[in-house]
Amino acid sequence: MEILETAFMQRALIAAVLVGITAPAVGIYLVQRRQALMGDGIGHVAMTGVGLGFLLSTNPVWMATLVSVVGAVAMELIRAYGRTRGDIALAMLFYGGMAGGVLLINISDTGSTANLSSYLFGSLSTVSEEDLTAIALLAAFVVLVSLGLRRQLFAISQDEEFARVTGLPVRALNLLIAVTAAVTVSVAMRVVGLLLVSALMVVPVAAAQQLSRSFRATFAGAVAIGIAVSLAGTVTSYYQDVPPGATIVLLAIAVFVTLTALAAPLARRRAHTAEASTAECTADLPGTRRPGDDVKV
Numbered sequence: 589m590e591i592l593e594t595a596f597m598q599r600a601l602i603a604a605v606l607v608g609i610t611a612p613a614v615g616i617y618l619v620q621r622r623q624a625l626m627g628d629g630i631g632h633v634a635m636t637g638v639g640l641g642f643l644l645s646t647n648p649v650w651m652a653t654l655v656s657v658v659g660a661v662a663m664e665l666i667r668a669y670g671r672t673r674g675d676i677a678l679a680m681l682f683y684g685g686m687a688g689g690v691l692l693i694n695i696s697d698t699g700s701t702a703n704l705s706s707y708l709f710g711s712l713s714t715v716s717e718e719d720l721t722a723i724a725l726l727a728a729f730v731v732l733v734s735l736g737l738r739r740q741l742f743a744i745s746q747d748e749e750f751a752r753v754t755g756l757p758v759r760a761l762n763l764l765i766a767v768t769a770a771v772t773v774s775v776a777m778r779v780v781g782l783l784l785v786s787a788l789m790v791v792p793v794a795a796a797q798q799l800s801r802s803f804r805a806t807f808a809g810a811v812a813i814g815i816a817v818s819l820a821g822t823v824t825s826y827y828q829d830v831p832p833g834a835t836i837v838l839l840a841i842a843v844f845v846t847l848t849a850l851a852a853p854l855a856r857r858r859a860h861t862a863e864a865s866t867a868e869c870t871a872d873l874p875g876t877r878r879p880g881d882d883v884k885v
Contacts, residue, residue, distance in 0.1 A: 591826055599720045600712040600822055606727040607776045608818035612810035613734040614772045615789030617765055620745035627786030630773045632682040633659030634782055635689025638707045643696040649722040653774040660770035664763055709781035710833035719778055726775045733768045742803055781833035795844040798851040813843055
């Protein structure tokens with residue numbers, strides 16, 4: 589295939605698969621915790637890391653990871669301890685991160701607004717071997733955490749108070765989710781972009797929830813959808829010369845709309861089946877008169 593003959597597309601496709609796995613794997617916990625927009629906030633903060641990377645002539649992926657982890661921890665602490673002014677502090681953190689990234693990248697010798705655009709919206713041709721190595725290592729960390737601690741993370745995502753009573757280290761696990769989300773943003777920014785990465789964390793999970801009820805099935809479905817739309821969006825971007833991040837997100841939304849349309853009749857069919865089964869079981873009980881039975885007076 590022509591698309592596999594170029595080295596940059598090989599790297600882009602591998603990165604797309606890693607993004608398709610990691611984003612929904614973390615997003616399922618954020619959705620359960622009703623923190624669907626957390627990835628968007630971390631993406632704003634990560635822009636300062638990208639700017640620092642250009643200013644210090646280091647890999648922007650690693651620098652963005654460092655800064656976004658610090659920002660994610662600050663966000664979690666504000667959420668846990670903040671009171672009436674917590675939302676103001678978060679707003680300043682988000683917008684300060686965006687402004688800092690723009691300022692730093694423009695005063696650096698190697699950066700420009702054009703460089704920043706590739707990190708904001710994703711770019712296939714800019715995924716270097718060094719970037720791919722960083723993405724692979726970070727993705728491995730995300731997968732290990734999201735799968736290895738899935739029971740504990742699911743418990744605190746459902747009910748923090750119950751998890752605390754059972755003896756789980758709730759504060760540490762909350763910080764771990766925040767750090768893992770920050771790492772995922774750094775993984776995805778080269779393919780999807782910092783401004784759209786939150787959508788890939790949330791939309792595949794929401795789509796999988798339309799057809800599944802268990803956590804395991806939702807997790808597997810969300811990852812499958814994430815991989816499918818990431819690969820399809822990357823291939824479409826190559827052949828049609830469209831932005832990869834926007835294409836991936838729109839494909840994910842299309843999958844969500846399609847599964848939502850299919851879920852309604854399936855839910856009605858399940859309801860009718862359950863009603864029929866209940867009626868049959870009730871009719872078989874002793875002393876229960878079925879419709880049409882003769883009544884002796």
